[in-house]
Amino acid sequence: MGSRGCALLLLGAALPLLGSAAVSPEQSLAWGPGLEAGLALPVRYFYIQAVSATGRNFSRSPPGRTQFKVVIKALSPKETTRIYTPHPLDRNDGTFLMRYRMYGSVRKGLKIEILYGDKHVAQSPYILKGPVYHEYCDCPEEDPEIWQNVFSCPSQEPQITKDFISFPTIDLQRMFKEIPSKFSQTRGAIVHYTILNNRIYRRSLGKYTDFKMFSDEMLLSLARKVHLPNVEFYLNVGDWPVEYRKANDTPGPIPIISWCGSVDSRDIVLPTYDITHSTLETLRGVTNDLLSIQGNTGPFWDNKTEQALFRGRDSREERLHLVKLSKENPELLDAGITGYFFFREKEKELGKVPLMGFFDFFKVENDEEAQKIAKEGQSVARELLQPHRLYCYYYKVLQKYAERQASKPEIRDGMELVPQPDDRDSVCSCHRKKPLREDL
Numbered sequence: 001m002g003s004r005g006c007a008l009l010l011l012g013a014a015l016p017l018l019g020s021a022a023v024s025p026e027q028s029l030a031w032g033p034g035l036e037a038g039l040a041l042p043v044r045y046f047y048i049q050a051v052s053a054t055g056r057n058f059s060r061s062p063p064g065r066t067q068f069k070v071v072i073k074a075l076s077p078k079e080t081t082r083i084y085t086p087h088p089l090d091r092n093d094g095t096f097l098m099r100y101r102m103y104g105s106v107r108k109g110l111k112i113e114i115l116y117g118d119k120h121v122a123q124s125p126y127i128l129k130g131p132v133y134h135e136y137c138d139c140p141e142e143d144p145e146i147w148q149n150v151f152s153c154p155s156q157e158p159q160i161t162k163d164f165i166s167f168p169t170i171d172l173q174r175m176f177k178e179i180p181s182k183f184s185q186t187r188g189a190i191v192h193y194t195i196l197n198n199r200i201y202r203r204s205l206g207k208y209t210d211f212k213m214f215s216d217e218m219l220l221s222l223a224r225k226v227h228l229p230n231v232e233f234y235l236n237v238g239d240w241p242v243e244y245r246k247a248n249d250t251p252g253p254i255p256i257i258s259w260c261g262s263v264d265s266r267d268i269v270l271p272t273y274d275i276t277h278s279t280l281e282t283l284r285g286v287t288n289d290l291l292s293i294q295g296n297t298g299p300f301w302d303n304k305t306e307q308a309l310f311r312g313r314d315s316r317e318e319r320l321h322l323v324k325l326s327k328e329n330p331e332l333l334d335a336g337i338t339g340y341f342f343f344r345e346k347e348k349e350l351g352k353v354p355l356m357g358f359f360d361f362f363k364v365e366n367d368e369e370a371q372k373i374a375k376e377g378q379s380v381a382r383e384l385l386q387p388h389r390l391y392c393y394y395y396k397v398l399q400k401y402a403e404r405q406a407s408k409p410e411i412r413d414g415m416e417l418v419p420q421p422d423d424r425d426s427v428c429s430c431h432r433k434k435p436l437r438e439d440l
């Protein structure tokens with residue numbers, strides 16, 4: 001008798017617990033740019049937050065096998081298009097990242113069903129009213145204000161404001177004279193771009209300009225989405241800033257756009273090429289793009305290794321110093337060079353190590369503080385490094401730059417057109433280019 005009463009009691013106590021531990025499809029949340037028709041991106045994406053029946057957000061993966069599932073189809077059965085729809089990515093914090101890549105555009109729209117088991121999640125099904133364009137459809141919005149609204153671009157980017165402080169006006173003539181001799185011969189990694197009527201032209205100055213394939217690709221992608229201002233600029237595709245003169249020096253600094261910056265240089269920074277490239281190539285074989293690594297958070301905090309870690313090539317001498325420090329203080333720091341190119345003579349002394357993941361590392365003495373920094377870093381990265389924010393950033397830099405040009409951009413000798421793709425993968429009918437035909 002007594003034992004049965006006890007069992008009942010336990011069951012009674014366990015029930016509410018079970019209820020609160022189960023995912024509620026209706027209470028769960030879904031949001032993000034991939035649920036909006038107008039946000040044409042290489043890979044569209046949105047988030048799902050698992051919520052319990054009692055309205056509590058999950059802060060870890062719900063127990064058991066994940067049952068969120070997403071089905072995406074053209075709204076009209078008459079339209080067919082290939083859409084790559086992998087499983088939602090578990091970010092191990094109760095949220096999931098859903099990505100999909102469209103290989104063609106649809107005129108009527110898309111239907112997105114988000115399911116948990118066989119139940120609809122949040123407001124599923126989501127209807128994205130067409131046209132919905134894919135990445136390679138050349139269909140720029142003429143009005144940049146409209147485009148920036150659709151992309152929810154922030155009205156200010158503090159870094160951009162700061163970068164342009166030294167350049168109230170931009171003297172293209174001076175740059176045209178100075179840059180080829182001053183920068184391209186010593187550094188050899190400058191690409192000269194002119195954008196006119198949303199077409200992109202460029203010439204390379206120097207030997208090390210292969211990385212222009214990444215800037216070409218980003219500029220072309222941006223120009224397919226929004227009409228770019230007429231602008232002429234120099235892009236430093238090397239991985240070190242080049243302009244160190246101060247605003248009050250004579251002559252003053254010139255505004256070179258770079259993929260890198262520092263507090264003591266004047267280069268105008270853009271998100272670096274590998275972020276840019278991985279954004280464009282997400283879900284196309286790039287393994288460490290910024291969205292997919294969100295599912296890779298490593299072991300739980302308590303199990304992380306209390307040591308700093310560095311792996312990388314020998315592309316800067318400071319890195320070699322780091323390896324020496326690590327040999328002197330192996331308990332604090334594990335630093336190793338993964339490949340030699342610039343300082344080959346040092347390989348014997350410092351040795352070479354294989355590449356490795358860093359998710360197991362970096363949890364130092366001030367545990368609570370370090371965990372807070374890691375969490376905040378993660379949330380800043382998740383916010384700022386989203387693909388649509390990258391496009392906003394590139395656009396803003398070009399816009400600010402264009403506003404300050406003192407003379408008209410021109411197509412210079414030796415520049416060639418960088419064409420938009422014109423193949424099977426880019427076929428689409430852009431409603432902005434022809435009047436939209438009413439349905440017959």
Ligand SMILES: *[C@@H]1O[C@H](CO)[C@@H](O)[C@H](O)[C@H]1NC(C)=O
Nearest residue numbers: 029049051055056057058095
């Ligand atoms: C639950 O999660 C969503 C999305 O992550 C967030 O916006 C909301 O503020 C959270 N609610 C609570 C009560 O923490």
Ligand SMILES: *[C@@H]1O[C@H](CO)[C@@H](O)[C@H](O)[C@H]1NC(C)=O
Nearest residue numbers: 298299300301302303304305
């Ligand atoms: C930490 O690692 C141990 C041993 O591998 C494992 O049993 C434990 O579950 C881990 N802790 C967490 C919080 O993941």
